[in-house]
Amino acid sequence: MLPEAKTYAALASGFSWKVPERYNIGVDVCDKWADREPDREALIHVTESGSIATYSFADLQALSNRLANALVGDGLRRGDRVGILLPQAPETAFGHIAVLKAGGIAVPLFTLFGPEALQYRLGDAGVSVVITDRDGAGKLAGLRRSLPALRRILVTDGPVEGGEALSGAMAGQSDHFTPVDTSSDDPAFINYTSGTTGPPKGALHAHRVLLGHLPGVEMSHDLFPRPGDRMWTPADWAWIGGLLDVLMPALHHGVTVVARRFGKFSGEDAFQHLQDFKIRNTFLPPTALKMMRAVPNASDRWNLDLRTVASGGETLGAELLDWGRRVFGVTINEFYGQTECNMVVSSCSALMAARPGVMGRAVPGHQVSVVDDSGTPAPIGEAGHIGVRRPDPVMFLGYWNNPDATERKFAGEWMLTGDRGVQDEDGWIRFVGRNDDVITSSGYRIGPGEIEDCLIGHPAVRMAGVVGKPDAHRTEIVKAYIVLDDSASASADLAREIQEWVKTRLAAHEYPREIAFVEALPMTTTGKIIRKQLRERAARE
DSSP: OOOOOSSHHHHHHTOOOOOOSBOOHHIIIIIHHHHHOTTSEEEEEEOTTOOEEEEEHHHHHHHHHHHHHHHHHTTOOTTOEEEEEOOSSHHHHHHHHHHHHTTOEEEEEOTTBOHHHHHHHHHHHTOOEEEEOHHHHHHHHTTGGGOTTOOEEEETTOOBTTBEEHHHHHTTOOSOOOOOOOBTTSEEEEEEEOOSSSSOEEEEEETHHHHHHHHHHHHHTTSSOOTTOEEEOSSOTTSHHHIIIIIHHHHHTTOEEEEEOOSSOOHHHHHHHHHHTTOOEEEOOHHHHHHHHTSTTHHHHOOOOOSEEEEESSOOOHHHHHHHHHHHSSOOEEEEEETTEEEEEEOOTTTSOOOTTOOBEEOTTOOEEEEOTTSOBOOTTOOEEEEEESSOTTBOSEETTOHHHHHHTEETTEEEEEEEEEEOTTOOEEEEEESSOOEEETTEEEOHHHHHHHHTTSTTEEEEEEEEEEETTTEEEEEEEEEEOTTOOOOHHHHHHHHHHHHHHTBTTTSOSEEEEOSOOOBOTTSOBOHHHHHHHHHHO
C-alpha cells in the first residue's frame, strides 16, 4: 500500500487509502496467490519435535476450501462465530481463511487460557464451532453444558471424547468453494481485549482491518515487502500482534511465514531459529528482546541475515536500540496501537533516524494526535490522551454486544486509546503511560477485573485488588493484594495455592506472581478499589 519514498514527508503525501467496497480477507491472503502462483511458498511449519512441513498457497486454498465446505455443509451461516483455539500451526492459518471465506466471524483464542477465560469468551460471542487440538478439547470438555450455542468441536489431532477429528470432517469435501461475497465493512474477527473493570470486551473488526494494518506493517518493516523477505514472530497468532501484524499481512504480500511454537521461549532458541530458517523479518515483543539481550556473545555465536526487526508494547530505550544494531545489524523499529485500532504509529529506520524513548510518527493514512478529554488536540508538548480520528480502516466496528462501552471509547470523532502521550512539533509521539489500570506484562495487556473476579472465587479470599508492579524483565508483573476470609490464615502455602487457582482457571500469564495479604483495601465511598494507591504501594515494595 505504501508508495516508494525516501522521506517520511514523501511517504505521507504520496499515500491514499484504496479500500474496495467488496473485500474478503480469506480470498485476499490465499486465493489471490493460489490463482496467480499456486506453487508459491506460503507457510513453513516447524513442530516442537523439529519436523518441518511446507505449504504452498495452493495447499492453503485446497485445505481452507475443504474446511469451508465442511462448515457450511454442517449449517454454518453468514455471521456465525467460530473459535480457533490453536497455537501457531497450519490449521490455525487455513482455519481462519476458511471461516472468513465462508462468511463467518473468527474468534481467536489463546491456548494458555483456562476454563473460566474460555467459558466467558465462547459464551459472550455465542461461538457455535471451535477448532482446537487435544489440549484445547480437554479444557472445553467440562464447559459444554454452560455453552448452549457450542454444537461442534473439531480436533486437529483427534478424535477425542466430545470432539471429532478435523481431518474426518474435511475428508471427502471438495477442493473448490465459492467464497461469500463480503463487504469490506462486514464483520471478520472478534478479538477480546482486557479492560480495567468487568469482563473482557470483544473488539469486532471488519474485513477491512487487514488493509488498515498494511501501512503500519510496511512502515515498521522498512517498506515491506522486499525480495527475499521471510517473516516470523514468537507472538501467538491468537493475539492481534501475531495474527494481523504478521501472519495475514505477510500472506497478503505473498511472503512466506514461518510457524513455530516453542514449548518455552528462550533467547538461545530464538537466535538459533532466526539463523536456521534464514528469517529476514521478525516482530519481537520487548520481553523477547530482553531475554535475547541476556544471551552472552550472541553476535559471535549466530550468523543472522535479518533485514528488519519490529517491536511494540512498550518504548525501547537507547541501550536496547544500540544492542539491536550490534547484534541484529539493523535498527529495531517501534510501532504502537491496540486491539481496537492497531499499527497507527511507527518508526521506520529506512526513512528517519530512531529517537530513543519515542514511539514514532503517525503511519500514513491514520490521523493520530494527543487530545484532551473532549477530543480537542492538545498544545504541542503537552500531555494528553493518544487519540485516533474516525473513520479509519483499521478501527474496530465496536465492542461485541456492548454499545455503552463502545460509546465511552470515543470523545467526539476521536477514539481514545487509554494511553497518555506527548506530541512534538514534528509529529513524533512519546508514550507517557496508561490512562487506566490495564497491566502490561511480557507483551500482554492484562485487565485486573477478570483476575480479581477469579481470586474472590477462592474460598479463602474475601476481597482482592490487582495491579501491575514495575519489573525490569517483564515491564510489569501482576501483584494481588488480598483480604482473607476470617476462617483463613496467611501463609506461603496459601499464596501458592491461590496462584495455582488463577493459573489453572484463568490463564498462565495472568496469575499473580506476587501476593500480599492485607487487612483492608483502599476503597472509594462508592465501594470501588482505589488501584492507584495499590500501584503506588507496589512500586515501593
